[in-house]
Amino acid sequence: MAEQTWFAELYDRCYKSLVLTAYAMTNDLGVAEEITQEAFAVAYGRQGRVFRTDSPEAWLRTVVLNLARRRFRRRATLDRILRRQQAEPPPPAAPPGEHLDLHEAIRGLGQEHRAVVVLHYLADLPVEEVAAILGVPVGTVKSRLARARAALADRLRTEVDHV
Structure with a gap:
């Protein structure tokens, strides 16, 4: 080719x-x-x-x-x-498609946490590849993902409570 x-x-x-x-x-x-x-x-x-x-x-x-x-x-x-x-x-x-509240919550994350969420969940990359792209250890990616998920859950729960 x-x-x-x-x-x-x-x-x-x-x-x-x-x-x-x-x-x-x-x-x-x-x-x-x-x-x-x-x-x-x-x-x-x-x-x-x-x-x-x-x-x-x-x-x-x-x-x-x-x-x-x-x-x-x-x-x-x-x-x-x-x-x-x-x-x-x-x-x-607004990004195309559904889940606007989730996209808004992701935008509210810090840059490091947003990067791992985007690469792992939105781009569907394995943790090892995310670590390689970001130049950090796999454990760091896992830790950032855990913290990001907790922050997203808290933020989305708060938004649901206010509705």
């Missing part, structure tokens, strides 16, 4: 999943699409390397997560430099 055809098929197969990953990390669909496009641009420039990896999708997902983290750090740095009061951001566009 030619690398050009392979890359187009990789894009078709992975784009939506990677946007979902980026969206869960950034809370902004437009930014998530930009990050995903940037990740594919990086991959396109390194097609030979990506083609030879065991899991091109995992390689791309790592790039997406790194780009999302970098964007978060830059934004935090800019906010500190400008010493702005963090105004309440506009509510993000």
